[in-house]
Amino acid sequence: MDKILLAIEVLCGISLALTLLLLVAEFFFANYGDCEIDINNGDKKITAKGGGSLLSTLSEDKVFIPSACGGRGSCGFCKCKVDKGGGPVLPTETPYLSEEELKNNVRLSCQIKVKEDIAIRIPEELLSVKEFETTVESITDLTHDIKGVRFKLPEGETVRIKAGQYIQLVAPPYDEVHEPTSRAYSIASRPSDDEAIDLIIRLVPNGIVTTYVFEHLKEGDKAKLVGPFGDFYLRDTDKECIFIAGGSGLAPFRSMLYDMIEKGIKRKTTFFFGAVGLRDLYFVEEFAKLSEEHSWFKFVPALSGKEEGHSYERGLITDVVARSFEKMDNHEGYLCGSPGMIDACVRVLTAGGIPEDQIFYDKFA
Amino acid sequence: MKQTPDLDRAQQRMMPGELTLHGFLGDDTRKLVDIINEDGDAVLSRGVSHKQIADRLADIMEQGRDIMEREVNVEGRFTVTVRDDRGVLPSPFGDGCFEKGDCHVVDSETKSEFLFNGLTIHMIRTYGFYSGKGSQYRLEPAALIETFGIKPEAEE
Numbered sequence: 001m002d003k004i005l006l007a008i009e010v011l012c013g014i015s016l017a018l019t020l021l022l023l024v025a026e027f028f029f030a031n032y033g034d035c036e037i038d039i040n041n042g043d044k045k046i047t048a049k050g051g052g053s054l055l056s057t058l059s060e061d062k063v064f065i066p067s068a069c070g071g072r073g074s075c076g077f078c079k080c081k082v083d084k085g086g087g088p089v090l091p092t093e094t095p096y097l098s099e100e101e102l103k104n105n106v107r108l109s110c111q112i113k114v115k116e117d118i119a120i121r122i123p124e125e126l127l128s129v130k131e132f133e134t135t136v137e138s139i140t141d142l143t144h145d146i147k148g149v150r151f152k153l154p155e156g157e158t159v160r161i162k163a164g165q166y167i168q169l170v171a172p173p174y175d176e177v178h179e180p181t182s183r184a185y186s187i188a189s190r191p192s193d194d195e196a197i198d199l200i201i202r203l204v205p206n207g208i209v210t211t212y213v214f215e216h217l218k219e220g221d222k223a224k225l226v227g228p229f230g231d232f233y234l235r236d237t238d239k240e241c242i243f244i245a246g247g248s249g250l251a252p253f254r255s256m257l258y259d260m261i262e263k264g265i266k267r268k269t270t271f272f273f274g275a276v277g278l279r280d281l282y283f284v285e286e287f288a289k290l291s292e293e294h295s296w297f298k299f300v301p302a303l304s305g306k307e308e309g310h311s312y313e314r315g316l317i318t319d320v321v322a323r324s325f326e327k328m329d330n331h332e333g334y335l336c337g338s339p340g341m342i343d344a345c346v347r348v349l350t351a352g353g354i355p356e357d358q359i360f361y362d363k364f365a
Numbered sequence: 366m367k368q369t370p371d372l373d374r375a376q377q378r379m380m381p382g383e384l385t386l387h388g389f390l391g392d393d394t395r396k397l398v399d400i401i402n403e404d405g406d407a408v409l410s411r412g413v414s415h416k417q418i419a420d421r422l423a424d425i426m427e428q429g430r431d432i433m434e435r436e437v438n439v440e441g442r443f444t445v446t447v448r449d450d451r452g453v454l455p456s457p458f459g460d461g462c463f464e465k466g467d468c469h470v471v472d473s474e475t476k477s478e479f480l481f482n483g484l485t486i487h488m489i490r491t492y493g494f495y496s497g498k499g500s501q502y503r504l505e506p507a508a509l510i511e512t513f514g515i516k517p518e519a520e521e
Contacts, residue, residue: 068462072378074455075462095460177382183452204450204465206385206501246433249451276433304433316432338449339464341432 038084038119039063044127054086054112054120064129064226065122066168070181071110078109085118125229132157132225137196139219142282145203146248147213148188151223152196159227161191163259164234164252164334166362167227169199171212182226183209186336186362188251190258197225202248232336232362234260239332239358241269244321244345246337250283252362253336257290257297266296270324274317274341277305281312300324317341318348328352333359368398371458378457379497389457391499405493407506412517418506419490421513422481426468444471454484463487472512479504479512 032050037057039045046061055071055078058064068075076096082105089097093108112118134151142148153159161167168182189198204210217223234241234256243253253271260269275281280303287299302313302320313320325331333349335342342361349359376397381388393400408415429437429445439445450465463484470479480502488494489504496502509515 068453069384069455072383072455074378074384074457074459075453076455077462092459173382175382175386176380176388177386179382202450204452205448205467206387207450207465208382208386211386274433276435304435318432338432338434338451338466340430340447340449340466344432 032115035114036117037114039127040121040124048114050114052114053110054114054118055109057114058109062131063127064131065109065126066229067110070179073108073110076108079106080109081105081121082107082112083119083121085116086112087115128160129227129229130159132159134197134223134225136217136219136221136223139217142200143280146282147201149199149201149213149217150196151199151225158194159197161187161228162233163191163255164232165228165230167197167199167225167229169209170224170226171209174212174216177208181208184229186251187228188254190255190262192262200248200251230362232360235332235360237332238267239330241267241334242321242328242331242349243269243271243334244274244317244337245271246274246317246341247280249337251336254283261294268296270298270300272300272302272317272321274302274304277303277307278310318344321345322348322352325352328354335359335361366398366402368396372397375458384455384457387501389500389502390497391503393497393499400497401493404495404506408493411507411510413510413515414518415489415493417515417518418509419486421515422486422489425470425513426486429468429470442473444473445469456484456487458488458492460491475512477508477512
């Protein structure tokens with residue numbers, strides 16, 4: 001019996017000693033000191049304490065690489081090109097990287113641990129992405145499952161956006177959510193609005209950020225926004241524009257239209273807004289008024305449901321678009337809505353004669 | 366099959382608040398490997414495969430798709446509504462992202478309801494994972510096989 005107890009004591013002692021040894025080793029050897037991160041060949045240099053992930057280290061220094069999973073290695077979005085350092089590619093990265101990307105040293109920034117000086121390259125526009133500590137000025141019920149939220153910028157702060165771009169709203173930890181979580185939303189306010197940013201947000205069941213907005217966010221609350229991002233914006237041509245939106249997809253077109261008005265752009269534009277029933281429509285009066293005031297702009301709400309008592313177009317938005325044009329050979333298409341709606345609209349527009357490279361959309365995917 | 370470090374990581378990502386608000390496990394406290402093994406037995410004992418089930422669900426979802434998210438009657442028996450949300454949902458297994466949007470199916474004969482999405486179908490097909498018990502996305506393999514008429518491959 002004594003021998004058994006002695007053996008247990010010895011084992012416990014060895015385990016304890018090994019644990020202490022590991023802790024001491026971690027303290028000395030896992031202390032990477034200050035590391036330099038060179039971005040875009042010297043455009044920006046950051047000196048940061050090593051040990052964290054590249055994604056989080058960059059965001060602590062206000063360089064934001066978009067990510068859909070918050071750095072959990074699950075989405076594969078936070079890619080950057082690594083010119084120096086970063087260690088070998090991890091098995092957790094390879095499912096998200098093509099052969100071409102692997103050959104070109106593209107990595108997932110959330111999987112790179114900063115242990116040494118690193119040189120990376122990221123799209124130039126990400127360097128102008130900023131974080132804004134805003135105040136919720138108003139929350140408006142636009143439909144039964146869509147809210148409009150106006151975020152007031154801090155005094156003296158401005159955001160430079162291209163109409164059509166999106167921004168990430170960061171929900172703080174709440175209930176069972178232990179980490180800040182961000183999701184992308186198209187900006188609905190005009191770029192010249194220096195005071196606030198409008199977002200249009202549809203409730204997503206089981207969604208972390210939309211549930212936060214619908215059940216927790218109140219007027220007067222602080223809210224963090226990061227952006228702007230995206231390359232969905234009006235191209236500089238003289239072609240006739242076809243705008244098509246469904247649900248919360250109306251947001252970027254509101255921004256684009258006000259921008260066109262302010263800049264005196266008078267390209268002939270038709271905005272098709274598809275919904276199922278009257279309860280799904282919003283901002284109709286606002287767009288109808290713009291349509292009255294500007295002869296180059298036409299607003300076409302369309303309802304696909306069987307509801308009576310309205311004079312809007314009837315049918316699927318794709319059918320309404322198709323029957324509105326004899327040909328589309330001098331047009332550009334701009335789409336915003338669900339992936340299914342976008343795919344269906346692309347088919348209609350290409351069949352009408354618009355080349356696919358002149359159809360623009362942002363699926364957030 | 367044993368619980369591997371990869372399954373540990375996946376199970377951690379399935380917790381509430383990690384990738385989705387309510388997570389993937391419901392109130393199921395078993396190890397992920399045990400959830401997968403038990404459902405695997407239920408499927409195999411009926412002579413069908415996870416792939417057959419996943420294919421059938423994908424087919425139902427495709428038939429029920431409507432760009433305005435209206436209800437669609439599928440096969441004269443199922444009322445299907447497919448939500449189509451913008452954005453993507455990362456897989457807790459760390460193997461890709463899937464478009465958001467749920468498929469809700471009501472069986473007119475049994476009145477039973479099923480909720481799944483592209484990610485659910487992928488996890489069934491690839492890992493034999495049908496969500497934990499108590500999750501709103503939990504799919505009982507036996508109910509799927511029965512309701513959607515999935516026959517052993519030899520009989521097809």
